[in-house]
Amino acid sequence: MFSPPPPHPEPCLQAVLAEDPITNHSRMGSECCRFVVMILVANVKRLTVGITVSAFTFLFLPHFVCHCRITVQKAQHASYLPDTMPNHKSRATFGFLLRSFNPFFHRPWNQHLLPSPTSSSRFTSATFFDKKCSLLQHDAIRGDHQVFSFFNPFRNFLQTKQWGVGFQHKCYGSMAELVQRNPRFSKLNDDDVRYFEGILGTKNVVQDEDKLVASNTDWLHKFKGSSKLLLQPRTTDQVSQILKYCNSRNLAVVPQGGNTGLVGGSVPVFDEVIVSLSSMNKIISFDKVSGTLVCEAGCILENIMSFLDNEGFIMPLDLGAKGSCQIGGNVSTNAGGLRLVRYGSLHGSVLGVEAVLANGTALDMLKTLRKDNTGYDLKHLFIGSEGSLGIVTKVSILTPPKLSSVNVAFLACKDYRSCQKLLQEAKRKLGEILSAFEFLDGQSMNLVLNHLEGARNPLPTSLHDFYVLIETTGSDESSDKQKLEAFLLGSMENELISDGVLAQDINQASSFWLLREGIPEALMRAGAVYKYDLSIPLEQMYNLVEEMRSRLGNTANVIGYGHLGDGNLHLNISSPRYDDKILSQIEPFVYEWTSKHRGSISAEHGLGLMKANKIFYSQSRETVQLMASIKNLLDPNNILNPYKVLPHSLIS
Amino acid sequence: MKIMVGIKRVVDYAVKIRVKGDKTGVVTENVKMSMNPFCEIALEEALRLREYGLASEVVAVSVGPSQCLDTLRTALAMGADRGIHVHSTSSLFPLSVAKILTHLVLFEKPSLLFLGKQAIDDDCNQTGQIIAGLLNWPQATFASKVLLHKDKQVVTVDREVDDGIETLSLNLPAVITTDLRLNQPRYATLPNIMKAKSKPVNKFTLEEFNLQIKSDLEILQVTEPPKRKPGVLVASVDDLIHKLKHDANVI
Numbered sequence: 078m079f080s081p082p083p084p085h086p087e088p089c090l091q092a093v094l095a096e097d098p099i100t101n102h103s104r105m106g107s108e109c110c111r112f113v114v115m116i117l118v119a120n121v122k123r124l125t126v127g128i129t130v131s132a133f134t135f136l137f138l139p140h141f142v143c144h145c146r147i148t149v150q151k152a153q154h155a156s157y158l159p160d161t162m163p164n165h166k167s168r169a170t171f172g173f174l175l176r177s178f179n180p181f182f183h184r185p186w187n188q189h190l191l192p193s194p195t196s197s198s199r200f201t202s203a204t205f206f207d208k209k210c211s212l213l214q215h216d217a218i219r220g221d222h223q224v225f226s227f228f229n230p231f232r233n234f235l236q237t238k239q240w241g242v243g244f245q246h247k248c249y250g251s252m253a254e255l256v257q258r259n260p261r262f263s264k265l266n267d268d269d270v271r272y273f274e275g276i277l278g279t280k281n282v283v284q285d286e287d288k289l290v291a292s293n294t295d296w297l298h299k300f301k302g303s304s305k306l307l308l309q310p311r312t313t314d315q316v317s318q319i320l321k322y323c324n325s326r327n328l329a330v331v332p333q334g335g336n337t338g339l340v341g342g343s344v345p346v347f348d349e350v351i352v353s354l355s356s357m358n359k360i361i362s363f364d365k366v367s368g369t370l371v372c373e374a375g376c377i378l379e380n381i382m383s384f385l386d387n388e389g390f391i392m393p394l395d396l397g398a399k400g401s402c403q404i405g406g407n408v409s410t411n412a413g414g415l416r417l418v419r420y421g422s423l424h425g426s427v428l429g430v431e432a433v434l435a436n437g438t439a440l441d442m443l444k445t446l447r448k449d450n451t452g453y454d455l456k457h458l459f460i461g462s463e464g465s466l467g468i469v470t471k472v473s474i475l476t477p478p479k480l481s482s483v484n485v486a487f488l489a490c491k492d493y494r495s496c497q498k499l500l501q502e503a504k505r506k507l508g509e510i511l512s513a514f515e516f517l518d519g520q521s522m523n524l525v526l527n528h529l530e531g532a533r534n535p536l537p538t539s540l541h542d543f544y545v546l547i548e549t550t551g552s553d554e555s556s557d558k559q560k561l562e563a564f565l566l567g568s569m570e571n572e573l574i575s576d577g578v579l580a581q582d583i584n585q586a587s588s589f590w591l592l593r594e595g596i597p598e599a600l601m602r603a604g605a606v607y608k609y610d611l612s613i614p615l616e617q618m619y620n621l622v623e624e625m626r627s628r629l630g631n632t633a634n635v636i637g638y639g640h641l642g643d644g645n646l647h648l649n650i651s652s653p654r655y656d657d658k659i660l661s662q663i664e665p666f667v668y669e670w671t672s673k674h675r676g677s678i679s680a681e682h683g684l685g686l687m688k689a690n691k692i693f694y695s696q697s698r699e700t701v702q703l704m705a706s707i708k709n710l711l712d713p714n715n716i717l718n719p720y721k722v723l724p725h726s727l728i729s
Numbered sequence: 730m731k732i733m734v735g736i737k738r739v740v741d742y743a744v745k746i747r748v749k750g751d752k753t754g755v756v757t758e759n760v761k762m763s764m765n766p767f768c769e770i771a772l773e774e775a776l777r778l779r780e781y782g783l784a785s786e787v788v789a790v791s792v793g794p795s796q797c798l799d800t801l802r803t804a805l806a807m808g809a810d811r812g813i814h815v816h817s818t819s820s821l822f823p824l825s826v827a828k829i830l831t832h833l834v835l836f837e838k839p840s841l842l843f844l845g846k847q848a849i850d851d852d853c854n855q856t857g858q859i860i861a862g863l864l865n866w867p868q869a870t871f872a873s874k875v876l877l878h879k880d881k882q883v884v885t886v887d888r889e890v891d892d893g894i895e896t897l898s899l900n901l902p903a904v905i906t907t908d909l910r911l912n913q914p915r916y917a918t919l920p921n922i923m924k925a926k927s928k929p930v931n932k933f934t935l936e937e938f939n940l941q942i943k944s945d946l947e948i949l950q951v952t953e954p955p956k957r958k959p960g961v962l963v964a965s966v967d968d969l970i971h972k973l974k975h976d977a978n979v980i
Contacts, residue, residue: 386745481759488919535916554761555799566923578916581803582763583743585916 256686256720258347262329265305265348269326273308276318281356283307292351295344296337296398297601297608300686302345304331309356313431313439313470319352320468320716321437329719332464334375334406337398339597339608342463342685343406346720354405357470360384369428369445371473374405390476393420397594405469411461413681415594418642419512419550420477423460430456431471435712445473458707463683464718466711482554483512484561485586488568488577489541493619495573496543500615500641502573503547506564510557513548514642515593518622521636524651525592528599532592535578545574545641546593548586596638596649603634605655607663609648611671612680618646621670625650628666633659645680668694683722690724701727730784730879732775733839734809735830736791737765738800739850752950755850764800767845769807769914771907774875775843776808776915783879786810788837792829794818798930805925806917812930813837817942823851825942827859832938834864839902841884846871846906857906867899871908 116128274282283289284306293302310316323330329349336343345351357373360381364370368390372381378399382392394407396414406412408430411423420426429444442456459467490496496516503511517525519542525532536544551557561579568574580586600606613621622637625648629635633652639645648667652659668678672694679688679695692701705727708715715728740746741761749756764772775787789804791797792815801812815829834842847854854870861868869886873894876885888895889908917925935942963969973980 481761483761533913536918558799562922565919569919569923574919577919579806579919579922581806581917582766583741583761584766587743 256346256725259329259715259719261327261714262347262349262716262719263327265328265350269322269328270306272322273306273319276315276322277308277310281309281311283309289351292333292336292353293344295339295341297339297606300341300344300346302331303348304345304351305348307351307353309353311356313357313433316352316354316433316468316470317437317439319437320433320435323350323716324436324714327714327716329716330468331718332405332409332468334403334409335377335398335401337402338406338410338685339610339682340679340685340687342410342683342718342721346686349719352468354403354468354470357405358403361471363388364445365389367445367447368476368478369473370476371429371443371445371471372404373471374403374408374469376404378402378404378407385476386479389479391479393426393475393477394423397597404472404474408460408472409462409464409469410683411681413640413643413645415513415515415548415640417640418514423474424457426475427456427460427472428475429473430459430469432456432459432467432469434467435714435717439470440467443471443473447475458711461683463685463722465708465722466717468717480550480552482549482551482557483583483586484549484557485580485589486547486561486565486577487535487580487589487592488545488547488565488574489536490543490545490573491575492542496545496641497615499545499568499573502568503564506567507547507549507560510549510551510560511547511642512550513546515546515639516641517544517546517593517596517638518542518619518636519544520634521596521638522592524603524634524636525595525599528602529591529595531588532595532599533588535589535592536576538576541575544592546589593638596636596647600636600649600651603651604653605651607650607652607660608682609650609663609667609678610680610682611646611648611667612644612677613646613671613674614676615641615644617674618644621646621667622648624670625663625667628662629659632656632662643680671695686721689721690726692722692724730841731786731788731837731839732778732784732841732843733788733790733834733837734768734772734775734804735826735842735844735856736768736772736789736797736800736804737845737848738762738791738793738797739765739848742766742849748951748953752952754948754951762796762800764803765845765848765850766914767847767849767907767909769845770909770911771843771845771905772804772807772809773912773914774872774905774907775841777912778841778875778877779808781877783877784841788813788839790830790833791815792817792821792826801930802925803917805928805930806922807915808921809928811928814930814932815938816932816934819942820944820948821942822944822946823853823855823859825944827856827863828940828942829935829938830856830860831863832940834860840882841877841902842866842904844904844906846908857904861904864902864904866902866904868904868906869897869899870906872905873908873910875905875911 113129270282270284289304289307292307293304294300308319310319320330322328329345329347331343331345331349331351333343333351333353334355354373354375357375358377358380360370360372360376362371363384365388370381370385370390378392378394378396381404382395382399385391393416394412394414395416396402396407396412402412408423408427413422428446429442431439431441431443433439440455459469488499490499500514503514519540522534522541522544526534547561549557549561551560565574565577565579569577578589580589600608611621618639618641619637622635625635629650633650636649636651637646638649639647650659650663668691671678677695678691684692696704701723705723708723708728719728739762740755740757741763744761747756748754772787772789775784778784779787787809788811789801789809790813791801791804795816797814797816801814805812813833815833817829830842842857842860844857844860846857848856857870858868860866869884869888871889872886873889874887878884882901883898884901884903884905885896885898886905888897889910961972963972970980
């Protein structure tokens with residue numbers, strides 16, 4: 078019977094393996110022959126034929142059905158074609174049949190199906206079947222996901238006690254897109270390792286498999302690379318030397334900070350060398366008068382916050398991942414977070430950046446000046462480019478003073494319109510003291526209460542449809558409290574809020590924040606999650622959630638929460654297992670919907686690997702062309718974080 | 730049946746405390762202050778007894794400067810019926826507070842006096858015990874469960890002691906001090922905050938009580954505990970033994 082190809086050390090990602098096609102294929106072929114013979118020998122002819130025919134239908138019908146949902150990209154076309162291509166599919170099917178049943182058909186899997194590679198095409202298409210082949214190794218990371226065997230319905234049944242054929246996508250954030258390792262990149266060899274050991278010392282060059290697993294896998298356990306080398310430089314000079322060498326050797330590099338990214342931008346796709354900034358974690362200086370902090374890129378956000386707390390200042394950004402994320406990564410991804418509504422984005426707070434370009438040049442733009450209009454402000458290129466233009470090694474950031482009076486209120490609203498009106502009122506009545514405005518819907522609340530330990534419902538008396546968390550930060554405790562209470566009571570009288578609680582001490586405030594910040598973790602525990610981070614005009618924001626609910630019905634749990642103050646929706650779809658049916662209902666509908674409303678398909682998470690080819694939903698062709706030109710200028714060999722951020726077709 | 734609850738305004742539990750430069754105390758300026766967590770638990774228990782129908786009124790009492798009113802407002806927002814604020818700006822130690830509260834108890838005549846087992850700023854764990862002594866009332870401290878039998882005028886209290894749990898039966902009136910596992914205090918909901926604005930808070934001064942509070946204690950100095958020394962890596966077992974013998978003096 079068909080058995081899956083031998084397990085590969087390659088990632089369970091959308092990476093088609095170009096290696097060992099013949100071994101796979103011939104084993105396939107011989108297995109296939111064996112099965113046919115077995116059937117013929119063991120049974121009566123007619124029965125044999127009947128079984129064979131029904132087996133084929135059983136096995137291949139879903140395959141054909143699934144085919145309809147494949148997204149095949151024709152990379153050389155200028156216009157983005159998300160729809161399926163019938164010609165490709167039927168050829169693919171035929172090709173599949175040919176290869177499967179002809180044991181002498183020794184050709185690599187997908188050669189038949191490759192569009193003729195042009196200079197700009199970085200994309201390979203393959204059948205669903207091929208993809209499945211490479212992905213069918215059991216994913217050991219998340220044991221609760223079962224891998225269904227496409228080929229062996231009996232094994233299937235034994236594993237799941239269900240008949241039928243299903244597929245398990247472990248690593249899917251977006252629809253099927255296959256990335257192939259760029260052959261231009263060199264493979265790592267011992268000389269390289271010795272060179273790095275020469276620069277960094279043996280302790281900071283990690284090749285140990287176990288330690289590499291953590292750096293190769295992202296926080297969501299969705300993306301797994303297969304890097305063999307992790308470097309931990311301690312100074313900018315070392316980073317510079319590493320990059321210079323990698324550029325000359327054409328070794329691909331992934332800069333890594335806290336590895337808390339949600340779009341697969343922080344982990345290798347194939348065997349890129351990981352350059353971890355974690356060892357560069359010194360705080361260099363802090364000016365108490367201006368509040369300017371200069372620190373290295375590997376400082377963990379929470380540590381910086383504790384340091385600043387002692388000095389009487391706070392960081393202008395705050396996010397749920399603060400215990401692990403590093404400031405270099407925050408800056409490289411232009412992280413948003415919970416306080417953006419008050420302190421603005423990092424483009425405003427970051428005063429200077431020191432970055433190392435792909436060829437090893439260290440750019441010292443580490444100013445601590447609030448105003449500096451000398452020439453083009455290049456630091457903005459590095460803020461938000463997700464490590465694709467340069468590695469950020471030092472950051473200089475303006476920190477606001479810590480204000481003594483912080484108040485947090487957790488409110489319940491009956492519908493989305495009230496939430497919107499509440500935001501308008503809050504901006505007006507609370508004005509300068511408003512520091513955070515978050516919302517979550519009833520389903521998010523349920524999820525957190527069910528899956529997160531220590532989560533306590535502050536409004537247990539009844540279930541509400543919407544919850545809003547408001548935080549105010551000011552300098553005068555009593556006047557702030559008065560203002561907030563007046564605002565809240567007024568909103569209650571106007572029926573904008575149906576119920577609410579005001580935190581009386583810091584512990585209560587933390588427990589409210591836990592409900593909002595703990596949603597991603599609760600989602601992880603609930604099973605498989607499809608994450609979308611969208612910027613949508615406020616009026617229509619929740620319409621998307623409702624449309625998704627009607628599209629998915631009972632098959633999945635759709636929850637919406639986010640930074641209402643910034644117009645940022647975190648749409649998450651939670652289901653017990655990853656399922657292509659669900660994914661096809663979500664994508665590309667979500668992106669198209671967002672595009673139609675002139676929103677952003679990635680408000681703060683970035684593009685990473687997950688959305689690398691989706692940029693056209695939110696940016697014009699010309700803009701993206703210019704981005705590609707800049708990328709080619711700063712990194713002509715494309716060694717920095719390849720396969721990510723910009724569409725593969727544009728990076729040559 | 731009336732229940733009185735003693736409330737103390739302290740530095741918030743989650744704040745990182747620093748010692749003042751002149752070592753006379755802890756920095757309390759511009760630092761978040763809130764209700765002592767054990768007092769919150771005490772108040773919550775009193776409110777629950779009222780909700781079970783076993784008590785008719787819950788009175789929250791606080792002694793201290795005028796900012797205590799904020800804490801009393803919180804107590805009212807949680808559900809207390811009335812507040813009493815005894816104004817005093819001098820530094821207060823448990824004996825002084827106990828004397829003041831004794832006076833109030835004789836004035837208000839509650840059947841139960843709930844207090845937190847200790848305050849998180851001084852960790853004295855004395856006020857409840859002293860009051861019980863002054864009033865000659867039975868006391869159950871470190872309460873982890875309270876069962877009130879109103880008809881029999883008896884309260885059964887489980888105490889957390891070093892050996893485990895001790896169950897006591899006390900005749901009313903009694904003093905109970907509350908420990909952490911007794912309950913989880915409720916949040917102050919907006920409707921209750923609104924109602925709290927109209928609840929009365931009576932203010933008294935020490936002169937009205939004809940009380941002279943003179944403290945027998947004087948704080949000489951407040952210092953931080955010595956900083957933890959970083960660990961030392963030893964090169965060999967002999968080195969370790971040498972250090973244990975001579976530096977740590979344990980063998």
